[in-house]
Amino acid sequence: MMPSSKTPKSWKIRPPVATEAPGADLSVHDVKVEIRGLNFYYGAAQALFDINTTLEDRSITAFIGPSGCGKSTLLRVLNRMYALYANQRADGEVRIDGEDILSDKVDVSELRYRVGMVFQKPTPFPMSVFDNVALGLRLAGAVRGSRLHERVEEALRDAAIWDEVKDLLHVDGRSLSGGQQQRLCIARAIAVRPEVLLLDEPTAALDPISTLRIEEMLQTLREKFCIIVVTHNLQQAARVSNVTGFMYLGQLIEIGPSSKIFTSPSNRKTDDYITGRFG
């Protein structure tokens, strides 16, 4: 805990966090990510305001909200993606397994190895399907030879794309279809067995069939990782997530079991949003 002049509110005693509200899902999982007093700035503009929550391991947390509400920004804090850009900064605390990842001492490349990310637009690298998935493993240098082959196959199977590409491992990843490219990117992200998997509107650019396949896949991956997905698609959030957080104007308005958020939200704004009154 570092008392900082930038966060004048930090002396306040925080109320017990809303996520620990009653819910069957919440009690059985360990806390993986803990966010305390997180503020985020794009230059002078503040994009996140005092976010406080916890995210569970081996479950899917969805963040919903209208465009520009800060949900993607929140995701980009969790692997410090924002550090690639000048003038973007975060203060507060984000702990993964208790370690504050916003600390200067954290090696961001190592952090990103532990916290995988899938983007809205598929981003296959200019290399073969196999090399795309193997790149992360090769970066770490821990896996070689036949082990490498096994891990690549395992990742492609987990991403539900193995049957489609098992004979195409040598072709350029960019020649696959959009839906295949996105599943390839997911395979690439999970090949290194990250502890946390971030998905930023992973199906926004895809057709319904590919979307369905990715949603089914997420249900399987739930067993292995702490998955955090940002989506515009409310039905998707309701279908795949255990926990849903609603964000609005840079604030986390409400977070809780998806079943509760989508049927009887406690906040008026959440209710308005999920019933389509705005956004």
Next chain:
Amino acid sequence: MNRRQIRKARNGVFLALSVAATLVGLACLAAILWTLVSNGIAGLSSRVFTEMTPPPGSEGGLLNALYGSAVMTLLGICMGSPIGMLAGTYLAEYGRTSRLSTVIRFINDILLSAPSIIIGLFIYEILVVRMGHFSAIAGAVALAVIAIPVSLRTTEDMLNLVPSGMKDASAALGAYPWRTVVSVVYPAARSGIVTGLLLAIARISGETAPLLFTALNDQFWSTKLTAPMANLPVVIFQFALSPYKDWQQLAWAGALIITVTILVLSVSARIILSLMQTSGGSKS
């Protein structure tokens, strides 16, 4: 005339003016090419590629000049483009927004448009004077200095064409920046980088002024890098200004060879670029 007709007439005038300007430009270019081809073809024979530059009044070719040009261009590219590429990589990937980058870009633009004779004099001062004589290596260094800003600029432009999402995705895998550059960005920009290389070769292979002050010329076959070396531009310069008919004829042939070489390099660079834009990269 109503307003509509006035606007139409104005449009017609501007269209006519710009078409006329285009025609004048193209006509000049066509005239140059025509003169070059009609005079150059007459001088082209197998002798041009097999014999040394002759003394006035006797038969000969351009073999030593062709060899010298090839050697110095190659050396110049080998020295200049790695520096240009690495600096371009810095600008595009590491220091995109730093103040140093702004300064480097500005200086590079100056270097890009600096008269090549100045660069020739500069190398003359720092290399030729110290070595005490003209040399092929000094010529290659002068060409390298000209190649640096060209390949720096094209490398930066080509790397900036690589979608930032791809770079972010690599960083998100835990790749250190250098690994992203080597494993992801360079392969994605490969054809663009090759194009830049071809354009840099095209640029330096026709330079005369820097070689005049550095490599000078040699009548005979020489492969010694520390001695003066014949090269096409300087031979053309010298032969074209001479009063001898056969020297002038060889100068025309040499000019045609250089022009065709540069044309081929530029056209292939454009073809590679257009292939890259239609097939690679941005498919999604």
